[in-house]
Amino acid sequence: MIRTILGIESTAHTLGIGIVKDGKIKANEKSMLFEYGIHPRKTADHHADQIQNVMRTALQKAKLRMDEIDLVAFSQGPGIGPCLRISAIAARTLAIAYKIPVVGVNHCVAHIEISKYFTKFRDPLILYVSGGNTQILIKENERYHVLGETLDVGIGNMLDTFARSAGLKSAKDVEDKAKKGNKYIEMPYSVKGMDASFSGILTHSEKLIGKEKIEDICYSLQETAYAALCEITERALALTDKSEIIVCGGVAQNKRLQGMLSEMAKEWKCKFGVAPNEFNADNGGMIAYVGYKMTENKEILKHYILKENEIVPKPKYRTDEFIAKWD
Ligand code: FE2
Numbered sequence: 001m002i003r004t005i006l007g008i009e010s011t012a013h014t015l016g017i018g019i020v021k022d023g024k025i026k027a028n029e030k031s032m033l034f035e036y037g038i039h040p041r042k043t044a045d046h047h048a049d050q051i052q053n054v055m056r057t058a059l060q061k062a063k064l065r066m067d068e069i070d071l072v073a074f075s076q077g078p079g080i081g082p083c084l085r086i087s088a089i090a091a092r093t094l095a096i097a098y099k100i101p102v103v104g105v106n107h108c109v110a111h112i113e114i115s116k117y118f119t120k121f122r123d124p125l126i127l128y129v130s131g132g133n134t135q136i137l138i139k140e141n142e143r144y145h146v147l148g149e150t151l152d153v154g155i156g157n158m159l160d161t162f163a164r165s166a167g168l169k170s171a172k173d174v175e176d177k178a179k180k181g182n183k184y185i186e187m188p189y190s191v192k193g194m195d196a197s198f199s200g201i202l203t204h205s206e207k208l209i210g211k212e213k214i215e216d217i218c219y220s221l222q223e224t225a226y227a228a229l230c231e232i233t234e235r236a237l238a239l240t241d242k243s244e245i246i247v248c249g250g251v252a253q254n255k256r257l258q259g260m261l262s263e264m265a266k267e268w269k270c271k272f273g274v275a276p277n278e279f280n281a282d283n284g285g286m287i288a289y290v291g292y293k294m295t296e297n298k299e300i301l302k303h304y305i306l307k308e309n310e311i312v313p314k315p316k317y318r319t320d321e322f323i324a325k326w327d
Contacts, residue, residue, distance in 0.1 A: 181219025
């Protein structure tokens, strides 16, 4: 019987190891490399260097030994090729050394599933916002369907790129500066049905650096981009008539975005939920948790277990490609 699952995450800047036992998260350890963006080779080297330490700490926290792990789940994609390769190699090595079955997890689905775990929402409308992804989704017939998405860059990449152009470190600094801004500067606003585009906001904001106060640029950039996200989410809500909304992914940690979405949800008499920050940032716990969902039915689990030559990364793995055969 499969009770204990080890999850490995390495799609981008974070190497994460999570352990789930009997459906409960027992460990969620991570090590991150983010130096003015992500350098694929340096980041993959960091993950390769750190994986043993992080795995050891996770096992210690969960009070388990490696030979007590029943299943390895690894983040198969989407993500950065060299980074993804580290978790795939680790999963394959563990499979051979300990004769443990391995399953591949779609990273985006893991963000959604861990949010459902924390919010206890069963059938939400999902806004998934991270560095590389910006999507609105619902689950139907064992798949997450994309109703709308970014037409160019992911919202998180837009925020990080602007941060670097302005001499800031990351999107978190943009959020902090925006709190001190009070003058709204008009920005390009591009919404097309349930899709949105963010590159115009980025170019315009970059041109304002040095001409306007950085706090006001950050404030205006956030207000405009998040208004676009709220508009497309609201349109999807009107279409689907859902009664729950989840925001997930790295950018879901932004308090202003959470505030705008929860206000909109209230107007629609909808529940609004978000996972704790630790689980909206990339992490191994969410990967282990999807591994656990796969074990709920033995018949279904058979379809997820990979052959040795199938334990490979899928850098362009789309959310709607993954079959999620559970409630
Ligand atoms: Fe992510």
